Amino acid sequence: MVDKEQFETVGDGLLVRAPAKINLSLLVAGQRPDGYHELETIMAKVNWYDEILIEPGLKAGIELICQGPQWAPAGEENIIYRAAKLLLNSFGRSVDIKITLTKNIPAGSGLGSASSDAAATLMGLNRYLDIQLPNRQLAKLAPQLGSDVAFFLNGPLAQCSGKGEKTKKLNKKFNFLALLILPDVSASTPKVYANYKHNQPLYEKLSNQINLYIQKNRIDLVVKMCANMLQTSSFGLVEGLAELKAKIESLGIGPCCLSGSGSTIFFIIERGDEERARQYKHKVKEKIGCKSIIVSNNRW
Ligand code: C5P
Numbered sequence: 619m620v621d622k623e624q625f626e627t628v629g630d631g632l633l634v635r636a637p638a639k640i641n642l643s644l645l646v647a648g649q650r651p652d653g654y655h656e657l658e659t660i661m662a663k664v665n666w667y668d669e670i671l672i673e674p675g676l677k678a679g680i681e682l683i684c685q686g687p688q689w690a691p692a693g694e695e696n697i698i699y700r701a702a703k704l705l706l707n708s709f710g711r712s713v714d715i716k717i718t719l720t721k722n723i724p725a726g727s728g729l730g731s732a733s734s735d736a737a738a739t740l741m742g743l744n745r746y747l748d749i750q751l752p753n754r755q756l757a758k759l760a761p762q763l764g765s766d767v768a769f770f771l772n773g774p775l776a777q778c779s780g781k782g783e784k785t786k787k788l789n790k791k792f793n794f795l796a797l798l799i800l801p802d803v804s805a806s807t808p809k810v811y812a813n814y815k816h817n818q819p820l821y822e823k824l825s826n827q828i829n830l831y832i833q834k835n836r837i838d839l840v841v842k843m844c845a846n847m848l849q850t851s852s853f854g855l856v857e858g859l860a861e862l863k864a865k866i867e868s869l870g871i872g873p874c875c876l877s878g879s880g881s882t883i884f885f886i887i888e889r890g891d892e893e894r895a896r897q898y899k900h901k902v903k904e905k906i907g908c909k910s911i912i913v914s915n916n917r918w
Contacts, residue, residue, distance in 0.1 A: 619665045619913045624738075625745060631673035634742035637663040637916045638729035639769065640796060640877040640884055643840050645824050646847040648816055654765070654781045655811055658825060660788070660832075660840060661730075661766075663774040663916035664796060668723050668731055670698065670738050672746045675714025680706075686720040690735075697732045701739040701763055708759060709749055726804025728878030730770070736763040737770030757785075774916045777832065792837040792915060793889040797898050798882050799866060799910040805856050805880035813851040821847065841886050844875035852880035859883075865906050871898050889914060 626633040639661045647656040668686075675681055680702050684690045693699060698719055706713065717739070723731035740756045743749070753771045760767035765782035775792055776785045824845045831839045853860035859876075863883050866874050874885045887895050895912045902910050 619911065621665050621914070621917055622667065624918055625742070628671060629673075631671050632742055632746045634670045634672065634738040634745075635667040636670060636731065636734040636738035636770070637774075638666045638723045638731055638734065638798075638913070639663050639766070639773075640729065640798070640875075640882070641846065642837065642875075643824075643828055643843065643845045644848060644878065645821055645828070645845060646814060646816060647821055647825070648818070650781075655814065657765075657779060657782050658828070659778050659782065660828075660837070661769050661773070661776055661778055662792065662794075663734075663770070663918075664798070664913040665916045666723060666729075666798070666911065666913050668735055668738070669720040670735060670742055671718040671720075672742050673716045673718070675716045677716070678714055681714075681716045683716070683718045684721060685718065686722055688721040688724045690719055690721040690725065697736045697763060698739045701736040701759075701767075702743055704759055704762060705740055705743050705749070705756075709751075711747060711749070713747065715743070724800065724804065726806065727800060727882045728805065728876065728880050729798070729882055730766050730878065733764045733766035734770045736760075736767045740767075741771065774918055775837070788832070788837070790835045790837060794841075795887040795889050795891065795895050795912060795914050796884045797887065797895055797902070797910050797912055798877075798884050799862075799874070799902055799908055801859060801862055801881050801883070801908060803856050803859065803881050805852050805859075807879045809855055810848055810852045810879035813855055814848060815851070817847070841875070842873065844873050846876045848879050849876045852876060856880055862906070862908065866902060866908075869898075869901055869905060871901065
């Protein structure tokens, strides 16, 4: 994948890119009284994007068109529609706007694409309509749309807590290549959380270790742990995913991690070693028949 800028003027419209993310670690600290789970997660944006084109409307209100290789719900069911409505209502704006989503990143893959689309819509409309809100104001709207949305307003590398909406930018540069292995199955995030069984001693052990590495600025060592406390739940629900991960690891390409609630499995390669990434991609296709793509850390 090629690094691209977030905003680009296209005719009288504005193109906004919405990157995917991976969870370099994902710890669950327990269930909250509101039913959500308290998280500690390190997320990194990668340079694979959905594209959102904002143009003057030809119809009254918000018109949303979905296209591209991946499915996305049309109209009011789409988080982009809800994000646009939320921003316009919050600032008493009533405009006719046409939004075209090109969906490249699959839903239900743990790559955060719906949340990223929502954040890109907030940022894009803010710019396109010259509302001029700072990101911290947009971040106040974000939790109404989803727990991950605030991260996509910041980043590209952050430690997130609470439901995921409290983001602390990690200033350490962590340059990497990653092979994202994309099984042909999707995982339902609410179901994976509902099926989750908490393990407090494991949480404490992982949390202490990861915080120590963060203090030492060793994100590379955090990644090597492949800590994802949703994995057992996700593997219990998504048929064939545990077996797939075991098969990939048996190819001898190193430890693989699950992103978010699944289903993407990834592994990190040193930046600059594109040749190795290409070899692994080929191996995964050849031996396991699974599609994968090579990405790198996003720069914004
Ligand atoms: O916030 P978002 O809509 O992305 O979350 C989807 C679902 O995942 C929630 O309805 C909830 O069931 C679960 N969730 C959770 N704890 C979190 C984030 C999400 O239980 N911290």
